[in-house]
Amino acid sequence: MNQSTEGRERLERFDELCRALRPDLFRFAFWLSRDRTLAEDIVQETLLRAWRARDELRDERAVRAWLCTIARREHARLYERKRLPVVDIDGLIAREEPMLAVTDEAELEDLREAIFRLDDDYREPLVLQVLLGYTTEEIAQHMGLSTAAVLTRLFRARNRLRKIVAGQRDDMASGVRIESR
Amino acid sequence: MNCLDFRRTVAAEPARESAELSEHLLSCAPCAEFAQQMRSLDLRIERALRVPVPERAERLPARASSTWAPRRWALAASVLVAVAAASVVWLAFPRASLAKDIVAHARHEPESWAAQAPEIPRSALAYILRDSGLGADRQLGPVSYARSCWFRGHFVPHLVVQDQGEPVMVLVLTEETVSGRTPFVEEGYSGVIVPAHRGSIAVLAPDGERADAVASRVLQALE
Numbered sequence: 001m002n003q004s005t006e007g008r009e010r011l012e013r014f015d016e017l018c019r020a021l022r023p024d025l026f027r028f029a030f031w032l033s034r035d036r037t038l039a040e041d042i043v044q045e046t047l048l049r050a051w052r053a054r055d056e057l058r059d060e061r062a063v064r065a066w067l068c069t070i071a072r073r074e075h076a077r078l079y080e081r082k083r084l085p086v087v088d089i090d091g092l093i094a095r096e097e098p099m100l101a102v103t104d105e106a107e108l109e110d111l112r113e114a115i116f117r118l119d120d121d122y123r124e125p126l127v128l129q130v131l132l133g134y135t136t137e138e139i140a141q142h143m144g145l146s147t148a149a150v151l152t153r154l155f156r157a158r159n160r161l162r163k164i165v166a167g168q169r170d171d172m173a174s175g176v177r178i179e180s181r
Numbered sequence: 182m183n184c185l186d187f188r189r190t191v192a193a194e195p196a197r198e199s200a201e202l203s204e205h206l207l208s209c210a211p212c213a214e215f216a217q218q219m220r221s222l223d224l225r226i227e228r229a230l231r232v233p234v235p236e237r238a239e240r241l242p243a244r245a246s247s248t249w250a251p252r253r254w255a256l257a258a259s260v261l262v263a264v265a266a267a268s269v270v271w272l273a274f275p276r277a278s279l280a281k282d283i284v285a286h287a288r289h290e291p292e293s294w295a296a297q298a299p300e301i302p303r304s305a306l307a308y309i310l311r312d313s314g315l316g317a318d319r320q321l322g323p324v325s326y327a328r329s330c331w332f333r334g335h336f337v338p339h340l341v342v343q344d345q346g347e348p349v350m351v352l353v354l355t356e357e358t359v360s361g362r363t364p365f366v367e368e369g370y371s372g373v374i375v376p377a378h379r380g381s382i383a384v385l386a387p388d389g390e391r392a393d394a395v396a397s398r399v400l401q402a403l404e
Contacts, residue, residue, distance in 0.1 A: 158195075
């Protein structure tokens with residue numbers, strides 16, 4: 001096999017991997033930034049950086065974690081570069097309403113809003129664990145935390161969401177719809 | 182393991198399994214219920230996190246190196262073949278297919294057709310239009326529904342404008358061109374497709390006259 005054929009096959013494999021992982025990467029970027037446009041920018045930049053650094057990837061099984069790490073750095077860089085203002089959660093929710101309201105199930109919609117309102121420190125490990133299937137140790141490594149700190153954040157994140165969901169259920173049972181917006 | 186430790190562990194890692202956890206689960210009914218609630222909550226969290234992925238995020242990096250060139254040419258060639266094939270179909274079934282697709286799309290989202298539905302926030306409308314590089318002024322009138330919908334290979338703004346208390350559907354088809362005003366009646370729906378600055382605009386209304394009036398208003402309102 002000559003070098004150019006080998007190179008092309010490698011590129012095609014890289015392309016396949018990126019295509020397969022792009023939905024996960026977009027969702028991770030979306031929940032990090034809470035903004036669809038920013039998420040798309042992050043994905044674009046992440047893939048570009050990954051493309052440039054593709055020779056650094058030795059193990060294909062690690063590609064998702066590798067891309068998420070790049071996305072996380074890119075998200076931080078984007079905030080630094082654009083000097084984005086302090087986040088107004090109500091404004092964000094109003095802006096992302098079409099993205100959040102993709103289902104008729106009001107409960108799911110409310111849950112998305114509640115996740116939107118979680119602190120970044122709680123939201124990110126939750127997304128990594130639930131959406132991307134990271135273990136606690138992997139989250140700790142990704143975020144540069146101890147496993148105990150990750151467990152605490154995951155516990156608090158779920159506890160908050162559980163209280164919100166329970167509150168909604170109580171309100172629905174008494175015929176009152178919660179107004180959390 | 183006591184109840185507090187059990188609950189902290191389960192809330193942090195609902196999928197975790199261990200002999201200690203199992204033992205406590207079997208001996209404590211309230212904690213067993215808590216674990217069940219957590220598993221159920223996690224399923225809902227996972228569904229909530231799976232937001233739709235926009236088409237743009239499915240594209241390759243735009244600035245990827247020139248090594249992509251042969252692939253691009255192959256893609257371009259396949260697109261040309263597809264366009265040629267589509268043109269044959271299009272010529273064989275003049276404009277009916279577009280009208281059919283518009284009506285099929287309307288039928289696919291019946292929830293959008295609520296009469297006298299409340300107006301959505303302008304910010305939500307602006308968000309959807311901005312996604313297609315568009316804007317609108319207030320001449321558009323009250324809009325009760327706005328989504329970016331997948332239509333013929335592109336995301337397009339799907340709006341419902343309330344006109345005289347009745348819903349009128351508007352699809353802004355930036356990638357579809359028509360040579361002139363094209364009225365149609367399809368499966369009991371009256372509509373019109375009109376050429377726009379970018380592509381065309383399709384309107385489905387209770388009658389053809391109303392469709393024309395709304396189309397004209399949308400044309401003026403869209404920037």
